Amino acid sequence: MYDLLIQNPAVLQFDGAVATVLPTHSIAVSNGRIAAIAPNISAGQAREVLDASGMLAVPGFVNCHAHVPMGLFRGVAEDVLIERWFNDYIWPMESNLTEEDVYWGALLGLAEMIEAGVTTVADHYFAMDEVARAVEQAGTRALLAWAVFGGDGAQERLQDTVAFVERWQDAANGRIRAWLGPHSPYTCEPEFLKQVARQAQALGVGLHIHLSETAEQVRQSLAQHGKTPVAVAHEAGLFAVPTLAAHVAHPEQNDLELLRAGGVAVGSCPKTSMKLGTGVAPVPAMRQVGITVGLGSDGAASNNSYDMLEAARMMALVQKHMAGDPRVLPVSEALALATREGAKALGLGGVTGELREGFQADIVLFRLDAPHLTPQHNLAASLLYSARANDVDTVLVDGRVLMRNRQLLTIDKAQVLREVSERMERLVQRLPNRRIQTYPT
Ligand SMILES: [Zn+2]
CATH class of the missing domain: 3.20.20.140 (Metal-dependent hydrolases)
Known part of the structure; x- marks a missing residue:
């Protein structure tokens, strides 16, 4: 029994130097790691299922x-x-x-x-x-x-x-x-x-x-x-x-x-x-x-x-x-x-950076149902040259969902924005001769 199944996204992998996209695969996660990537893993094999049909899964x-x-x-x-x-x-x-x-x-x-x-x-x-x-x-x-x-x-x-x-x-x-x-x-x-x-x-x-x-x-x-x-x-x-x-x-x-x-x-x-x-x-x-x-x-x-x-x-x-x-x-x-x-x-090769069995489940799901991502002749090129940060729908680290449907689950965004704006006036003050270091000129 897997902890989580990410069902039916296309999956970006590296075959040596070449980025390849596997169509409609599922990614099974157990204990924070990628346990399997395969075309047919049934929903019954996991405690929780996340439908990613029509999306592209890429390494974080x-x-x-x-x-x-x-x-x-x-x-x-x-x-x-x-x-x-x-x-x-x-x-x-x-x-x-x-x-x-x-x-x-x-x-x-x-x-x-x-x-x-x-x-x-x-x-x-x-x-x-x-x-x-x-x-x-x-x-x-x-x-x-x-x-x-x-x-x-x-x-x-x-x-x-x-x-x-x-x-x-x-x-x-x-x-x-x-x-x-x-x-x-x-x-x-x-x-x-x-x-x-x-x-x-x-x-x-x-x-x-x-x-x-x-x-x-x-x-x-x-x-x-x-x-x-x-x-x-x-x-x-x-x-x-x-x-x-x-x-x-x-x-x-x-x-x-x-x-x-x-x-x-x-x-x-x-x-x-x-x-x-x-x-x-x-x-x-x-x-x-x-x-x-x-x-x-x-x-x-x-x-x-x-x-x-x-x-x-x-x-x-x-x-x-x-x-x-x-x-x-x-x-x-x-x-x-x-x-x-x-x-x-960062010394994290084999830990993160790829969607492969054994790697930590640091996974990003991109939505693809947008004019700027259509048609999909070459998904890797669409990702690099056409996709926008706003196309990110879901983010997992160690198999834990940090954002779903663009909703942050671990950070109270409204509070962060409020806290930051309240600090701005004080932070941008520049007092004469007060700086943490001097850049050599
Ligand atoms: Zn720097």
Whole structure:
């Protein structure tokens, strides 16, 4: 007897590199995992049946780089250079945040992600106990890292983030994993990065860091250290533990070799990179040499949404555009980046990111009865290029239904929207000389 049967959707799977769609299959779930995917499983074999006729089942999307609570700052800094974005807007405003603000900001982002079919996120922020509490409540999956800067008091801050890892590792029935989160080589001196690497090793965890987001960061690193940010991170010993590097938009040839040899995964954020005009990672070249790449949103203050289908679409489009070649980053590959490859980047390969027996039942059901999804010559292409977040009908994580018929079941959306709007006026204040950090110019 199965716990749950999802009856008769089309099912998106990966056959090696190729996304294939199985017509009218059923997905049986037991103990939070996918127990069977087959054309004929009778309703009598399950305790509960969810009719998904005419829908498309896809693996829950994976967001490999986010600052989830930054939805609180969506739209506050538009059309400005990255230096002003940080120094004049975001870092002053972040000095206003309380723990409770972070909690409601996290729930806001998680609600948006569930509605868009995003079931796993690698988050990198502050007051991460609040984010963990929000994830626990929302029912999603997360790899959480407490962002830490170097400089005065860095030791103490690092110890706080170590304690966070110990508090939350494998919490929420294993849905939460916790890593360390050194912010970047431009805010963490090499000696401090070495300490973080040693701590990660002692804890047996990985780390999540920003690397080479802009060409200017690489130039400054070369001037200061004689090395690229990737080489600085490598030399500090970061790559001795599983490392998730956000952006890496400007790798030099030797950087690619260091990343590959170190088993470093990259979370590439095409919308933020294009919107800030800072450049998009050469993803096909990275994959060519064997680097695992997933997609990220970055914070909603730069990306303005947590929609990973949008990220996959943008990644396919920008890579084709940069190469001047429509054959680059085909449909299957773009969908894999948003699912299977993203899961691998977070060390969750075999756990989530695919609809296969034995994987956790992180499943998204898309409605297909819309003009923009008709006719259905190629469902994978329709998903990548035509579907909208609003087409997501149902979302499950570990076989638990988090949204059904577009109704969120774990988050009180009206309350979240109210809590967030009540906080806005205070949060957007910018006081002179008050900011959490300074972006080097
Ligand atoms: Zn970021």
